[in-house]
Amino acid sequence: MKTALRNYHARMQRVLDYIDQHLDDDLDLGAVSRVAAFSKFHFHRQFVATFGLSVHRYVQLARMKRASRRLAWNDAESVTEIAMDAGYDAPDAFARAFRQRFGQSPSSFRKSPDWAPWIAAFGPLDNARNKFMQIIFTHDDVTIRDVPPMPVAMIEHRGDRATLGTTIERFKAWCKAEGLSPETGRSSLMVFRSERCPANPADYSMDLCVGTDRPIEMNDEGMKAGLIPGGRCAVLRYPGNTNNLEPAALYLYRDWLPDSGEEVRDFPIYCQRRLSLMPDVSAPEVIVELFLPLK
Structure with missing residues (x-):
């Protein structure tokens, strides 16, 4: 059945x-x-x-x-x-x-x-x-990797998710001006510091990041230097480009983690989006991976 x-x-x-x-x-x-x-x-x-x-x-x-x-x-x-x-x-x-x-x-x-x-x-x-996201995942979809640390430029979003679009607009404008947009091969990352829909909408919290080791100067957009720490991570590739990774996160916490015997590290779950420029493909493939930091 x-x-x-x-x-x-x-x-x-x-x-x-x-x-x-x-x-x-x-x-x-x-x-x-x-x-x-x-x-x-x-x-x-x-x-x-x-x-x-x-x-x-x-x-x-x-x-x-x-x-x-x-x-x-x-x-x-x-x-x-x-x-x-x-x-x-x-x-x-x-x-x-x-x-x-x-x-x-x-x-x-x-x-x-x-x-x-x-x-x-x-x-x-x-x-x-x-x-169907909660149904199609299996433990075979999760790999454990040693991830190198990644210096990033980042902007913090704190407050109601309904205002996230404004933060994203500032982030994209800055990346485009600095030549760091995903189209240039840079990875974009989101660090989820709260649930997608917290009980109090004002508690929504996340960081928008782009990989770069350039010095980040003072700017009106609120961008600053940050670091995604290296270490062991459970990695789940998401089947498709989406703005809602909550089902994948739920699967990792509810199903995979209890069965794995692993323990989480003191850093939030985060995702990485990057373009895979494959030959003979009319449009680049967007690869989305969710990282759960482990001890």
Whole structure:
């Protein structure tokens, strides 16, 4: 029974991966159901029952998330071009949908993004993407490594996660100005000093880091020098690029750690994102790994 369930989940996960990788294609119900090898007559209900939203809604949200990121980080693209790529026939229709979802026009969001409604709007998308994360991990997915220490430039975020987008914007702007963006081959890291959703939102705490041994001068962005300590770590590679690593962290703490006989070290759990520039691949692969420091 467990094997059959895992196979079913793997087929559904394959559907999400396919959609995310083919947002520019015609993602009709028949095409998507064939990816999972399910009957198109039942697939819609299966998808809704599994993920809590329809295929059409998932595709809409995924395209809108991509569009909003392009607005925030790519000034070279026009709003019209972004609207068309998001599946809208006219910029006006895109603008209405955008304002309804985020409370801002696309041009206003581009100038000064309000990240709190942005995070809330994509809750259903994040929930769908992480539906099976607690199930697909096994102990074989975890390796123990001796990790060398890494000097970093870092910015601290302290306070409500709804304001995290502003900190991320400052971090990215500084990295871009210093030539330390991920596109240059640099690793970006996040040190999680609190739960993703603490009981008191004001207690949310994390550090955004980028690997560099350069001296860090005083700056308006709040960047400073830091160090990710070396030592033994349990490492779990996350299957896909995501902004919610809570399921993976939960697996490490709840399942892997008690069975391993290991003890944690006095440093928070952290993740590392890096680009793997593989030959003959149209887009670089994002590798996400979660590190649990061990004694």
